[in-house]
Amino acid sequence: MIRKLLLALLLAPCVALAADKHDDKEIKKDIERHRQMSAAHEAAAKCLESGSKPEACQKALVGSCKGLGIGKYCGMKHEH
Template identity: 55%
Template sequence: MKKPFLTLLAAGFLGLPAWAQHTQKQIEEDIKRHRAMAAAHEAAAQCLESGRGEKVCLQELQAACRGLAIGKYCGMRHVH
């Protein structure tokens, strides 16, 4: 329990970002997750452009992002 905390603490003192501790496999999984979120957001934008309505498009975005991101906006919040 203490070793991961000490590693992060040491990384902070050395000026290394915490993500520098990720394995190549974890980084590749993050890349796939970001691309999937980007595709879901692009589909939501196209849905809105088509005039299908904000409620319908949000439901589709939520379905596409299930398990990918936190929150009902798939990791992206708006000012409105």
């Protein structure tokens, strides 16, 4: 039983890597998604630079990133 568990734990990363293979179409889609997230974050930075309230900039970021990133931080979270 323990051997099977250890073997499963050792093979899990290999299975995950094999499942993570993308074809050209998926890679192009990922590239576009990253560019859209980048543009949304750049707009959020400019919003903050303009002196707008952080809450307003965050709300705009959430709207721009809807469906792109994971969670409410558009795929990026840092300490605050």
